[in-house]
Amino acid sequence: MRKSLFKNVNRAVRIVYLMALLPFALFLSCGESVSTGDVTFNVFFSDTNADWNNMKDEVGVYLEEKTGVTVAAEFPVGELSQKISLIIASGEYPDMIMPKGDAGALVEAGAMIDLEPLIEKHAPNIKKVMGNQFDRLRYSLNDPKIYFIPTIEYVGQIEFDMDAFFKLQLRALKEAGYPKVVTLKDYESVIEQYVNKHPVNENGQPAIGLSLLADDWRFVISTTNPAFFAAGYSDDGEWGIDPVSYEAKPHYFRPEEREYFRWLNHMNHKGLLDPESFIQKYDQYIAKIASGRVVGVVDAWWEIQDAVNALKAEGKFEQTYGRFGAVIKEGIKPAWNTPTGFRGGWGIGITTACKDPVRAIKFLDYLSSDEGQVLINWGIEGKHYNVVDGKRVIPEDVAAMKYNDQSTFKKTTGIGNYFMSVRYGDGVKDPGGNYYTTKFPDSILDEYSSADKEALKAYGVNFWGDLLPPASEFEPKPWAAFWSIPVPQDKAEMNDFWNLEQAVVKKYLPKAIMGAPSDFDASYDAMLAELDKEVGHLYESATELVKDRLKLWGYIK
Amino acid sequence: MKALNILCRKKEYQNKRTWLQKLKDQKYLYVMSLPFVLMVFVFSYIPIWGWSIAFQDYKLGLPFWEQSWVGFKHFITMFQDDKFYTALANTFGMSMMGLLLGFTIPIIFAILINELRHKLFKQTVQTISYLPHFVSWVVVAGIVYKMLSTDSGPINQLIQLFGGEPVQFMAKPELFWGIVVLSDLWKEMGWNTIIFLAAVTAIDPALYEAAKIDGAGRFRRIWHVTLPGISNVIIVLLVLSIGNLMSIGFEKQFQLQNNVVAEKAMVLDLYALVFGIGNRKFGFGAAIGVAKSVLSLILLFTANALFKKQTGKSVM
Structure with a gap:
């Protein structure tokens, strides 16, 4: 009797004691303690991925087991910036988000959390990958927090085979006897010779000398960007930046670029x-390109990839293209390989809606670890690659699927589905002496066709990219690249630039190029005057944007 | 004085009474129309609240009371921008041409179809003519580009067959309005015919018979019976489409444009899309929308007043 009473009292005391502790425990769990069970994060990806398999792929299953994290992916339907606007307007944020160029709107709306304390505490691998370029993660001079971990840029990437835009059909090169293509004149003469000799192709269709693309934003890739490349500058988007004063102006103002467009005018005049x-x-x-009629193309490989793949599938390898860095006149060094260092840029951020940011950053950190990077690039050992003599080798059946049926490969293995954190680029080796990525010199050579190899042999090089001056010949650009600078709130007027400027250039440049050669200068001058009028008020902000980045990265005071 | 007062009150009372009485008599009608009135209110009137954005530097994610008010700033920028007037001219140009063709041709087409005797043939023609209505503009734009291409486009092949020089149709800004209006006509003609055909079938056949007995030929019957018979429908639709002159949408222009003709393709909606929403300047976009609505209202009321004066009939 006594005992049982005591027992009851004891239980009561215990309950009271527990209840007293409960709020304390709750408080603790609200703080830094990390949940250990399985957790699901809603992640918004910037690009649709038809091969996303809800983590049911092999790498996904492994990741889930290893980290206990399930990624519930969401993709944009339609235009990304509209979707981001909608997300902000509704206030319903995913746990993690990749907004690409629309990061500014999210930061402005106060939706992103500062990742720096989290990285300092929980993400040694992310810190290790970033190394001494850690400051390049910072958002802006006035708001030097870290909101995003880059997912699109690689660290330490070496371009084995830089893609120069001036492309010539291999059969035209062969007929011309593989001549040196250094200047636009050389480029032109290969086209001219071929078109004069074969005015119609084997199907009776007229040959096309040089075709450009000006559809929507692709206008800058194929029509206007080649101008600064031919003039010996590297890519700063629509801007040209003085390397000494850091003054920014649309690149069309460079006198050499006028000569590039004059050459296009000349090409048009010649038919x-x-x-x-x-x-x-x-x-x-x-x-048109897939029909094999186009002798010269000035474009990036990723833009004509579909056409070239079609040509390859039909076995018409001699109708694919060799790549050159043609310049306006002799003596200009084509600057395709200008080193930029890590460009910061677009990435993934954790929003205020995320209930367990620590767990989220730990997940991202795992993806950036040596083990994680090998997992997302190569897959699972024994399944997707074997280690033979200390080297990672992809078994033949896996390789066959990887190159011939990319979609199924991605869907079943999950390789390529989890590029969600910062990682090393091509050409970087892990402590075991293996490349982190599956793209390295040997693997690139495997993709070259016999026609490619024949042409490259004639030129005495291994890769098309070897025809360009190497990165070591150039000074690194301290601001990396203008287009990679995010536009912060205090420079919001810069958001108007793109549409205003494109409207002017798209209106005047085609007229100047398609018009009579005698009218060219007048049309070009009219364009420059209109640019001054429409976007002249933004030159100063652009200059400040460059200087702010240099200050943020510690290059100038 | 007192008597007058009483009289007034009495009349007031009577008025009130009759109004209440009416309400009571027609209560089912009111109840039935309520959902539609509500719908119009919710979808057409409440959104007008959004016009307030036109007077703000609207920022996403901020509550209403934290937005900064800027007065008429956006309107001033808009009226100082050359592109606004280009857009206005393009909108008017294309919609006027569209109204001219897109209105007369379906009427003529409806009358012609109505005159057809063979029923199966009539139905086939009608179905084929309105099928393009269901084709998306993306596809139509692709077809138009292929048709007009100098690179083995059928129309240029035809021109070359007759010994002409191929024409770069899509690279001629002066042709762009015409191309838009004609492709719109091809797409929507059959669809727009349906309502006129319905109106034609509603005409009392006795009128035709009477006209026939009076010795009227086919054209006489069309002129004196069919056309007057559908004139009410024509006027109502005409006034309404004048009210819609400013809202011609941007799909067709957006899909058909290219850099060379872009200047002729920029309509008001496209202007708002690119320089308002596209630049995340929602305030500026809203200001363009407000200007467009005001212009539409002016057009609508003018057109209605003109018709009222001319014909004694009114839409409103």
């Missing part, structure tokens, strides 16, 4: 430029 260059849509352009 070598496709008259549909400025009106064709992307699909028309791709169809």
Whole structure:
């Protein structure tokens, strides 16, 4: 009796004691303590991924087991910036988000949390990968917090085979006897010779000398960016930046670039430029290239990839392209390989809606670890690669699927689905002496066709990229690249630039190029005057943007 | 004086009574129309609240009372921008041309179809003519580009067949309005015919018979019976489409444009899309929308007043 009473009292005391502790425990769990069970994060990806398999792929299953984290992916339908606007307007944020160029709006809305304390405490691998470029993660001079971990840029990437835009069909090169292509004149003469000799192709369609693409934003890739490359500058988006005073102005103001556009005018006058260059849509352009009629293309490989793949699939390797860094006149060094260092830029951030940011950063940190990087690039050992003599080797059946059926490969293995944190680029080796990524010199050579190899042999190089001056010949650009600078709130007026400027350039440049050579200068001058009028008020902000980045990164005071 | 007062009150009372009486008599009608009135209110009137954005430097994610008010700033920028007037001219140009063609041709087409005797043939023609209505503008734009291309486009092949020089149709800014209006006509003609056809079938056949007995031929019957018979429908639709002159949408211009003709393709909606929403300047975009609505209202009321004066009939 007594005993049982005591027992009861004891239980009561225990309950009271527990209840007293409960709020304390709750408080603790609200703080830094990390949940250990399985957790699901809603992650918004910037690009749709048809091969996303809800983590049911092999790498996904492994990741889930290893980290206890499930990623519930969400993709944009339609235009990304509209979707980001909608997310902000609704106030319903995912746990993690990759907004690409629309990061500014999210930061402005106060949706992103500062990752720096989290990284300092829980993410040794992210710190290790960033190394001495850690400051390049910071958002802006007035707001030097870290909101995003870059997912699109790689660290330490070496370009084995830089993609120069001036492309010539291999059969035209062969007929011309593999001549040196250094200047635009050389480039032109290969086209001219071929078109004069073969005015119609084997299907009776007229040959096209040089076709450009001007559809929507692709206008800058194929029509305007080549101008600064041909003039010996590197990519700063629509801007040209003085390396001494850091003054920014649209790159069209460079006198050398005027000569590039004059050359296009000259090509048109000679009848070598496709008259549909400025009106064709992307699909028309791709169809033309895939028909093998286009002798010269000035474009990035990723833009004509579909067409080239079609040509390859039909075995028409001699109708694919060799790549050159043609310049306006002799003596200009094509600057495709200008080193930029890590560009910071677009990435993934954790929002205020995330209930367990520590767990989230730990997950991202795992993806940046040596083990994690090998996992997302190579897959699982024994399944997707084997280690033979200390080297990672992809078994033949896996490789066959990887190159011939990319979609199924990605869907079943999950390799390529988890690029969600900062990682090393091509050419960086892990402590075991293996490359982190699956792209390295040997693997690139495997993808070259026999026609490619024949041409490269004639030029005496291994890769097309070897025809360009190497990175070691250039001074690194301290501001990396203008286009990679995020536009902070205090420079919001810069958000108007793109649409205003594109409207002017798209209006005047096609006229200048398609017009009579005698009218060229007048049209070009009219464009420059209109640029001054429409976006002149932004030159100063752009200059400040460059200087702010240099201050943020510690180059100038 | 007192008597007058009483009289007034009595009349007031009577008025009130009759109004209440009416309400009571028609209560089912009111109840039935309520959902639609509510719908119009919710979807057409409440959104007008959004016009307040036109007077703010609107920022996403901030509550209403934290937005900064800027007065008429956006309107001033807009009226100082050359592109606004280009957009206005393009909108008017294309919609006027569209109204001219897109209105007369379906009427003529409806009358012609109505005159057809063979029923199966009539139905086939009608179905085929309105099918393009269901095709998306993305596809239509692709077809138009292929048709007009100098690179083995059928129309240029036809021109070359007759010994002409191929024409770069899509690279001629002066042709762009015409191309938009004609492709719109091709797409929507059959669809727009349906309502006129319905109106034609509502005409009393006795009128035709009477006209026939009076010796009227086919054209006489069309002129004196069919056209007057559908004139009410024509006027109502015409006034309404004048009110819609400013809202011609931007799909067709957006899909058909290219850099060379871009200047002729920029309509008001596209202007708002690119320089308002596209630049995340929601305030500026809203200001363009407000200007557009005001212009539409002016047009609508003017058109209605003109018709009222001319015909004694009114839409409102």
